[in-house]
Amino acid sequence: xxxxxxxxxxxxxxxxxxxxxxxxxxxxxxxxxxxxxxxxxxxxxxxxxxxxxxxxxxxxxxxxxxxxxxxxxxxxxxxxxxxxxxxxxxxxxxxxxxxxxxxxxxxxxxxxxxxxxxxxxxxxxxxxxxxxxxxxxxxxxxxxxxxxxxxxxxxxxxxxxxxxxxxxxxxxxxxxxxxxxxxxxxxxxxxxxxxxxxxxxxxxxxxxxxxxxxxxxxxxxxxxxxxxxxxxxxxxxxxxxxxxxxxxxxxxxxxxxxxxxxxxxxxxxxxxxxxxxxxxxxxxxxxxxxxxxxxxxxxxxxxxxxxxxxxxxxxxxxxxxxxxxxxxxxxxxxxxxxxxxxxxxxxxxxxxxxxxxxxxxxx
Amino acid sequence: xxxxxxxxxxxxxxxxxxxxxxxxxxxxxxxxxxxxxxxxxxxxxxxxxxxxxxxxxxxxxxxxxxxxxxxxxxxxxxxxxxxxxxxxxxxxxxxxxxxxxxxxxxxxxxxxxxxxxxxxxxxxxxxxxxxxxxxxxxxxxxxxxxxxxxxxxxxxxxxxxxxxxxxxxxxxxxxxxxxxxxxxxxxxxxxxxxxxxxxxxxxxxxxxxxxxxxxxxxxxxxxxxxxxxxxxxxxxxxxxxxxxxxxxxxxxxxxxxxxxxxxxxxxxxxxxxxxxxxxxxxxxxxxxxxxxxxxxxxxxxxxxxxxxxxxxxxxxxxxxxxxxxxxxxxxxxxxxxxxxxxxxxxxxxxxxxxxxxxxxxxxxxxxxxxxxxxxxxxxxxxxxxxxxxxxxxxxxxxxxxxxxxxxxxxxxxxxxxxxxxxxxxxxxxxxxxxxxxxxxxxxxxxxxxxxxxxxxxxxxxxxxxxxxxxxxxxxxxxxxxxxxxxxxxxxxxxxxxxxxxxxxxxxxxxxxxxxxxxxxxxxxxxxxxxxxxxxxxxxxxxxxxxxxxxxxxxxxxxxxxxxxxxxxxxxxxxxxxxxxxxxxxxxxxxxxxx
Numbered sequence: 001x002x003x004x005x006x007x008x009x010x011x012x013x014x015x016x017x018x019x020x021x022x023x024x025x026x027x028x029x030x031x032x033x034x035x036x037x038x039x040x041x042x043x044x045x046x047x048x049x050x051x052x053x054x055x056x057x058x059x060x061x062x063x064x065x066x067x068x069x070x071x072x073x074x075x076x077x078x079x080x081x082x083x084x085x086x087x088x089x090x091x092x093x094x095x096x097x098x099x100x101x102x103x104x105x106x107x108x109x110x111x112x113x114x115x116x117x118x119x120x121x122x123x124x125x126x127x128x129x130x131x132x133x134x135x136x137x138x139x140x141x142x143x144x145x146x147x148x149x150x151x152x153x154x155x156x157x158x159x160x161x162x163x164x165x166x167x168x169x170x171x172x173x174x175x176x177x178x179x180x181x182x183x184x185x186x187x188x189x190x191x192x193x194x195x196x197x198x199x200x201x202x203x204x205x206x207x208x209x210x211x212x213x214x215x216x217x218x219x220x221x222x223x224x225x226x227x228x229x230x231x232x233x234x235x236x237x238x239x240x241x242x243x244x245x246x247x248x249x250x251x252x253x254x255x256x257x258x259x260x261x262x263x264x265x266x267x268x269x270x271x272x273x274x275x276x277x278x279x280x281x282x283x284x285x286x287x288x289x290x291x292x293x294x295x296x297x298x299x300x301x302x303x304x305x306x307x308x309x310x311x312x313x314x315x316x317x318x319x320x321x322x323x324x325x326x327x328x329x330x331x332x333x334x335x336x337x338x339x340x341x342x343x344x345x346x347x348x349x350x351x352x353x354x355x356x357x358x359x360x361x362x363x
Numbered sequence: 364x365x366x367x368x369x370x371x372x373x374x375x376x377x378x379x380x381x382x383x384x385x386x387x388x389x390x391x392x393x394x395x396x397x398x399x400x401x402x403x404x405x406x407x408x409x410x411x412x413x414x415x416x417x418x419x420x421x422x423x424x425x426x427x428x429x430x431x432x433x434x435x436x437x438x439x440x441x442x443x444x445x446x447x448x449x450x451x452x453x454x455x456x457x458x459x460x461x462x463x464x465x466x467x468x469x470x471x472x473x474x475x476x477x478x479x480x481x482x483x484x485x486x487x488x489x490x491x492x493x494x495x496x497x498x499x500x501x502x503x504x505x506x507x508x509x510x511x512x513x514x515x516x517x518x519x520x521x522x523x524x525x526x527x528x529x530x531x532x533x534x535x536x537x538x539x540x541x542x543x544x545x546x547x548x549x550x551x552x553x554x555x556x557x558x559x560x561x562x563x564x565x566x567x568x569x570x571x572x573x574x575x576x577x578x579x580x581x582x583x584x585x586x587x588x589x590x591x592x593x594x595x596x597x598x599x600x601x602x603x604x605x606x607x608x609x610x611x612x613x614x615x616x617x618x619x620x621x622x623x624x625x626x627x628x629x630x631x632x633x634x635x636x637x638x639x640x641x642x643x644x645x646x647x648x649x650x651x652x653x654x655x656x657x658x659x660x661x662x663x664x665x666x667x668x669x670x671x672x673x674x675x676x677x678x679x680x681x682x683x684x685x686x687x688x689x690x691x692x693x694x695x696x697x698x699x700x701x702x703x704x705x706x707x708x709x710x711x712x713x714x715x716x717x718x719x720x721x722x723x724x725x726x727x728x729x730x731x732x733x734x735x736x737x738x739x740x741x742x743x744x745x746x747x748x749x750x751x752x753x754x755x756x757x758x759x760x761x762x763x764x765x766x767x768x769x770x771x772x773x774x775x776x777x778x779x780x781x782x783x784x785x786x787x788x789x790x791x792x793x794x795x796x797x798x799x800x801x802x803x804x805x806x807x808x809x810x811x812x813x814x815x816x817x818x819x820x821x822x823x824x825x826x827x828x829x830x831x832x833x834x835x836x837x838x839x840x841x842x843x844x845x846x847x848x849x850x851x852x853x854x855x856x857x858x859x860x861x862x863x864x865x866x867x868x869x870x871x872x873x874x875x876x877x878x879x880x881x882x883x884x885x886x887x888x889x890x891x892x893x894x895x896x897x898x899x900x901x902x903x904x905x906x907x908x909x910x911x912x913x914x915x916x917x918x919x920x921x922x923x924x925x926x927x928x929x930x931x932x933x934x935x936x937x938x939x940x941x942x943x944x945x946x947x948x949x950x951x952x953x954x955x956x957x
Contacts, residue, residue, distance in 0.1 A: 001497070001498070001499055001500060001503065001508060001513070001516060002496070002498040003498075003513055003516050003517060003810055004493075004495045004496045004497075005495045005517045005521040005794045005808055005810050006492065006494070006495045006521075006792075006793060006794045006810075007517075007518060007520050007521045008492065008816055008825075013825040014825050018712065022827065023819070024820065024823075025491065025816065025817070025818070026818055026820065027490060027816040027817060028483040028486055028487075028818070029448070029709050029816075030448075030449060030816050031665075032814070033818070033821060033851055034664060034665055034666075034852065035623050035667070035843055035854045036451075036853075037852065037854075037855050037856045038623075038844075038847045038852060039623065039841045039843060041847075041855055042840075042841050042843055042844070043840070043841055046840060095532070208743070224668075304860065355448060
């Protein structure tokens with residue numbers, strides 16, 4: 001007679017000391033794990049519900065401006081600094097962790113139309129309704145010294161947008177035409193125009209730093225190369241685009257925020273058809289900014305909401321709104337991809353979490 | 364160690380394989396290829412280990428290199444049976460006309476499923492334990508081997524798994540093992556309830572509830588158990604403290620616990636099937652079965668459907684969402700005495716008053732085979748590895764390989780007890796069969812009954828109290844809702860074609876036309892006035908007539924085929940029936956075959 005009875009040695013299944021971790025022998029036989037589909041469904045349902053339970057996206061409101069906010073920009077090197085320009089010509093520099101305003105500069109008379117920081121992070125440029133471009137030092141002046149711009153350029157016409165090259169000491173402005181400026185010169189080194197009478201926004205490509213795109217008032221988007229003498233390409237849409245933003249990871253894609261309540265992502269090599277149409281807003285979309293990961297972008301709209309869209313989906317995954325927040329004019333995604341800043345009509349800049357149920361800070 | 368000999372330095376043999384070095388591109392000023400590699404050889408050789416250089420030069424000859432060829436290139440092959448074991452569902456064939464994104468999504472998910480299947484099949488090699496077995500000598504029958512012999516032949520711990528508890532005072536005993544197999548609950552008909560850790564013979568609690576006990580069942584852990592007493596359902600703590608007396612559940616006869624749904628299913632003498640959710644303490648469903656006294660009950664562990672056996676020989680399948688049984692099967696000529704279902708949910712074994720033991724394929728609702736027992740089995744139980752134990756009177760017989768397609772002639776093991784058998788249960792993950800009878804409780808060794816390798820994340824017999832607490836929380840979070848209990852447990856993962864069809868119909872009704880219809884035939888446009896409206900209509904009609912003709916022809920063909928089959932069958936039946944000499948004068952209903 002040959003016989004063997006199952007007998008397990010507890011030494012093989014129980015841990016030796018209390019300082020060890022527990023032993024977990026596995027057997028992946030499907031008959032030992034029944035109801036896989038139902039249990040997985042229950043787990044997914046619970047996870048979604050808990051995500052909504054823990055969703056508290058609003059972090060803080062930065063108060064202090066005395067007029068609506070027209071533009072925001074990030075500091076290129078520091079995560080805790082943010083600059084904002086208001087409709088009364090004031091520019092404020094904020095410290096985000098302390099939620100305090102570090103410095104206020106009366107930059108222009110009239111609106112501050114655009115603000116951008118230099119790639120090295122030592123200075124920033126502002127343009128205003130008084131047809132000037134001013135360059136300011138990022139550090140506050142010493143006690144007693146008056147606030148003076150490092151450089152001031154007078155233009156002939158009103159400028160509506162500004163953006164700085166990511167590598168070289170050149171910047172571009174748009175107004176009646178798109179001008180490329182060298183920081184040392186007081187007149188543009190090159191001027192592009194293609195039929196439109198005004199441009200609303202200009203953006204340099206973050207990867208291919210010689211390319212730029214602009215939104216024109218004749219409902220078109222024009223692409224330029226600073227090395228060429230004429231604009232490259234143009235795509236005309238049904239309604240005007242307000243702003244556009246390049247995808248920092250896939251730099252051949254850019255997304256434009258259109259007046260027809262949609263956002264369009266185009267491939268710059270093939271402008272005939274948009275890659276994706278993002279639909280969810282119920283009023284004109286005013287601003288768009290990509291996350292540094294390039295996977296999502298945030299859009300601000302006249303309908304008092306900001307929406308976060310995945311880059312390849314047609315609808316938004318998240319919408320943020322408050323009773324207090326009125327028409328959102330500008331929006332930026334922070335450089336650590338965790339926060340979103342929105343500047344709105346009622347003089348507040350709001351700080352939101354990009355993932356509403358994420359636990360940020362000490363656990 | 365002697366210094367490097369000059370031959371080693373200047374010889375052309377390299378110790379590093381030539382394939383490892385990337386040759387730099389040839390420059391226009393270089394004449395030959397040999398100059399560059401020589402320079403590299405010089406630099407690399409200086410860096411080599413001086414002590415082993417001499418050894419190496421003697422070992423390798425000019426032709427051999429350091430790189431050896433792999434005699435079994437590629438991945439290790441996995442046996443098909445193992446792969447089959449981990450397959451869940453068929454491969455999904457993508458429609459050729461589907462959207463590009465849909466195709467990509469399906470292909471990537473199929474690739475991931477295949478990878479997971481292969482990895483799981485590979486892990487099977489690492490399972491630590493093997494199943495038990497019992498093989499007799501050449502002329503010895505395994506069912507003649509007694510338990511004492513087995514207990515003597517194996518080691519002490521396994522031998523101690525055969526024991527008897529003499530409890531002759533309090534009536535025949537019913538029993539239940541907890542899910543981990545560590546704890547045993549016995550309940551005598553005259554009120555004696557005890558729970559013990561049967562391996563260490565540690566008594567957890569013992570009491571007499573002073574009432575008739577019909578059935579006992581562990582709840583999800585060894586902390587609570589339910590006792591179906593004469594009038595109501597009582598829930599006790601493992602220390603014997605009465606926690607709840609559920610008066611809504613009265614006259615209970617049998618109970619089953621559905622572990623993944625935290626449901627206690629109970630049948631009563633009045634014909635009610637009731638479900639109690641033990642995590643929230645609410646009655647989920649109370650179904651009036653209208654089939655009389657329900658005292659034969661089993662659960663299908665694969666889909667949590669309750670099987671009830673009735674006195675008219677039928678077995679009905681119940682789910683808490685429906686008031687009617689899901690399925691009713693006629694199994695036996697007399698009453699059904701006992702039934703059990705295997706853990707994969709494929710086979711059901713029933714025994715009835717007509718002294719037959721039948722094995723069914725539950726998925727197809729077909730009989731596999733049936734055999735006759737001299738006296739019908741009053742209790743049946745299937746182990747984790749497919750061994751069936753049948754109790755008749757005071758004898759227990761264990762059958763092996765009964766779930767295959769061929770009937771089994773003789774039992775694998777047999778054991779005779781003192782009293783009338785009242786309850787049978789296999790201990791999970793152990794080679795032990797627990798028998799509750801009129802004289803107490805017996806634990807019998809059945810080699811090869813238990814699943815050798817458990818999954819610690821599912822049930823871990825060696826779990827500590829911390830592990831048990833963590834497991835309990837996770838199990839409660841994953842508790843499946845009773846609405847998902849149906850015959851096919853994976854129905855949630857399938858495409859809902861029925862709703863799609865209904866929505867499609869509603870859409871057609873709303874729109875007035877079918878938006879998904881394929882393009883109708885459009886005749887070609889002809890020149891010179893030949894494609895006038897009348898001509899086009901004529902061509903369309905012709906094509907429509909042709910299509911109609913084809914359809915009619917097909918349906919006629921099918922009908923004739925069916926009729927032929929019917930006539931053939933009836934002719935065969937007639938031929939098989941009793942023949943007499945007067946047949947040739949009988950009028951034939953059907954034309955005779957020539």
